[in-house]
Amino acid sequence: MSNETWDVLRRAVAEEMEAMQSAVDAYDEAAAKLLGVNRTDLRCLELLNQHEDLTHSRLMAGLGLTTGSVTAMVDRLERLGYVTRRPDPTDRRKILLQLTDIARQKTWELYGPFVTEGEALMRDYTTADLELLAGFLRRSRQLYEQQLERARRTRDRP
Secondary structure, eight states: OOOHHHHHHHHHHHHHHHHHHHHHHHHHHHHHHHHTOOOHHHHHHHHHSSSEEEEEHHHHHHOOOHHHHHHOOOOOOHHTTTTTEEEEETTEEEEEEEHHHHHHHHHHHHHHHHHHHHHHTTTTTTTHHHHHHHHHHHHHHHHHHHHHHHHHHHOOOO
């Protein structure tokens, strides 16, 4: 492949990634408004949807928030009926947070079509294509995670 062709393809991929990030961002903003939450609350609901239950400390780590911020967020989500608190059966000093059935239903209504339509979309690709795409997305995510850590370290400097 010539350098010119590679440059054209690299730019096309970069432009599509940027456009996709914008579309995801816009959709998440709309979803947050429909749920009556802010973007950080939406991210919290996403984390709780991925795990059966989480502690405040796991949410703090996952969201990069302080104890007070997580407590205020959980209070808001609990008032909306999206989160419940219960004692950890193995350590009564800990509180476990869980997504409610109402929250699961509402988030599925908003994000479920991405699962079903995304599966249909993927049927157009070969196994090799999907392996390539999964690898590219994994490496892109890892790059973002590395840069997030760098940004957080920069933010936390005095």
